[in-house]
Amino acid sequence: MKRYIALLSTFLLSTSAVTAEEMTDHRQLVEMPPQMQQMFLKNMRGHMEALDQIIAALAENDLNAAADIAETTVGSAQGKKRQCDENKPSQHKQTEHKKKAFGQFIPPAMKAMGRQLHISANEFAVVARQGDMGEAYKSLSQISSMCVACHQSFQVKSK
Numbered sequence: 001m002k003r004y005i006a007l008l009s010t011f012l013l014s015t016s017a018v019t020a021e022e023m024t025d026h027r028q029l030v031e032m033p034p035q036m037q038q039m040f041l042k043n044m045r046g047h048m049e050a051l052d053q054i055i056a057a058l059a060e061n062d063l064n065a066a067a068d069i070a071e072t073t074v075g076s077a078q079g080k081k082r083q084c085d086e087n088k089p090s091q092h093k094q095t096e097h098k099k100k101a102f103g104q105f106i107p108p109a110m111k112a113m114g115r116q117l118h119i120s121a122n123e124f125a126v127v128a129r130q131g132d133m134g135e136a137y138k139s140l141s142q143i144s145s146m147c148v149a150c151h152q153s154f155q156v157k158s159k
Contacts, residue, residue: 027155032105034158040102041156047117050074051144054124063136067125074121074143110154117146 032040050073057066071077103111120142127139 025155027153028107028110030106030110030154030156031159032102032156036102036105037156037158040105043102047074047147051147054140054143058133058136058140061133063128063131063133066136067128070121070128070143071125074118075125076115076118076122107154110150113146113150113153117143117150120146 050069053069053073054066057063057069106114120139124136124139124143128136
């Protein structure tokens with residue numbers, strides 16, 4: 001028994017040891033003013049809440065509700081002006097919008113991931129409305145994989 005415990009302890013210590021290389025954060029740092037960071041993080045949390053709602057709708061076998069949630073909360077035709085599109089023409093003065101938009105701080109690769117997230121949400125909605133649960137879950141994974149890729153690649157900090 002003592003030998004088993006010693007062997008188990010050795011195994012646990014060896015698997016929990018993290019090298020300095022593994023501890024190094026290799027994500028690209030994206031700096032923005034504190035107010036913009038808060039706005040950005042609120043937006044990302046909204047996407048996570050939407051993903052949770054989509055999963056809940058799928059659990060209830062309500063593919064149409066899942067599609068509606070994806071389109072209205074994450075899709076590219078969201079019901080509100082997207083903060084990441086600071087170059088898009090708007091009803092208000094461009095300088096006013098620049099003050100509000102966090103997109104001016106986001107690097108091109110991160111913006112591309114964001115656009116793909118919105119496109120994936122739209123594509124999910126189309127697939128979900130076709131009524132095949134398996135295909136809907138496959139399509140949903142395209143949304144979550146964009147979240148994962150972005151979080152693995154970038155870290156947002158206040159200036």
